[in-house]
Amino acid sequence: MAFFNKVLVANRGEIACRVIRTLRRLGIASVAVYHDEDRKAPHVGLADEAVRLEGKVPSGAYLDGAQIIAAAKAIGAAAIHPGYGFLSENAGFAEAVAAAGLIFVGPHAEVIRLMGDKIRSRDFAAAHGVPVAPSVTEDDAGEDFVAKAAAIGFPLLIKASAGGGGKGMKIVRKPEELAENIGLAKGEAGRYFGDPRVFAERLVEQPRHIEVQVLGDGTGNVIHLYERECSIQRRYQKIIEEAPAPNLPAGLRERICAAAVRLASAAQYRNAGTVEFILGADGEFYFLEMNTRLQVEHPVTEMITSLDLVEVQLRIAAGQGIGHAQEDIRITGHAIECRICAEEPDHGFRPATGRIGLLALPSGEGIRFDGGIVAPQAVTPAFDSMLAKLIAWGEDRDTALARLERGLAATAVMGVPTNLDYLLRVVGHPVFRVGTLDTGFLERFAADIAAPDGDDETAIAAALAAALGDPLFRDLAFGVPEPHASIGGWRN
């Protein structure tokens, strides 16, 4: 029944720990890899065996596919689980793993390539009846570009074909402004990219980010595990995710999930994967991209479906199929995840470093903490700033929210600044509480979510507690050295 005898986990941090935990539970020997900077990291100790990777740059070691494959072969691992990030969506690595006679716990390299290409994946989606944002390219439309763009409807987004970073991008709300803005965009595109071509796309305002978890066996057999709402983002970086999406009409949920299954099935997708959509206020949804790996936010889906996605990934990779039928998948309750990052929200979210001097983890019913940190441990700029994830489950959203708040307050990661306080303020926001979410949330309510002035009872108590932690203050307060004792204070 065991899917493999031994699996190498080509990752670090919380996701390596999370994958290793499932391997242990399934009785599969686990192999960690690590750069010297991580030699004391939890994933190394958690695994049955560990292989040190050479690399001048720490992150480079985890991206060194040849070295990782060699390590897997040398230690006798049958498969490699890539986690997320690093090599997880590297088609060349997937091919190399297979060429080495090992199993890549992920999709076929060709599918990784297809979904990794924005234009090709979008065309593929459209060809299989998955809605994509209406658009028209100058190349296709030629002389009729302005008229065809106007036909999409307003507001419109004009983008440089070769572009990025907002250059050559214009939002057009009125038909009479279209021609002029296309001209402006072309001028900018030409100056910045040396390529004046632009295209027009329907602008979805205040969109929600809804994504569907799918499982495919590689033969076109695909099921979905419903959706996740990931609209709480900052600069396209997800911060809080939940499942199921709040206030999503049942019919719309069905259509979105069906579209995701259609896409993955058409691609003969193998592995767990995620199809991302943007959902407009008008209920129209459009394909964004497909992530061909386990996602950071997969725990919320696990919490509401009681499935272990890593176990399903391993089962599929071992050729034993998905192991579950669509009609077996039931949503129970609600789950919300917060990403705990080493950063300073009150100072422009700049990444923070330091040494974790004190770590207190939350526990209790419905609380899950996926971490890869210990105290003392240095948090360096070498890796991603995400330290851990706190996930709370409840019978309903309100219960999950209450547990999440308690869990965040019961979590202490000290010695390095984190966004814990910020997360609590977001979760406590009245609009978040009613679940009216869109990707502009954090920006729109930035003032509400800002740190409070520190002159209230809690701040006073904190200052007093800090003083009590200082030997200097204790000396003054309890040591009673003369002549200080003569100034104020009690006399007996």
Next chain:
Amino acid sequence: MSYEIRRDKADLHLDIRARRPALGVVLAERLHRLDELAAVEGRFAIRVDDREFSGWRLVTSDRIEIRLEGRSFVFERREGVARTDAAAGSGDEVRAEMPGTLVAHHVEIGTEVALGARLVTIESMKLQVTIAAPRAGVVARLHVAEGATFERGAVLVSLAPPAAQEG
């Protein structure tokens, strides 16, 4: 005597006014009664006035971090800044820093006092505090009778310059 610590680039002054039966500390112009209930391996519990607080505390060489009620506070330690108020207290008027009741006079008009001598005991926030002479001098006037109440900033005692040294 006062102790200073920094938060968000601002100095916080903590003035220890009483030690027993509980610490009396003036912070942000208010006297607080402070009881330390527990302190074990980074966890602490304190009572401030009538409210209990428990959280985590991390003390490093230059900082003290507090996590309390879902909020994080970082304080910078300021080594060696503790000082007595006597240095600053050269004034002739001893004022109340918080409203309260005058419990007892320890001096009479005309009493010659040294720096730090007990002048009066007051009670604020259920805490009795003895006010000490900010400098040497002669008690010129006692402004508040025993048992009477006063507002914050009220003058309690006036001091005249000390009598000229003989010889």
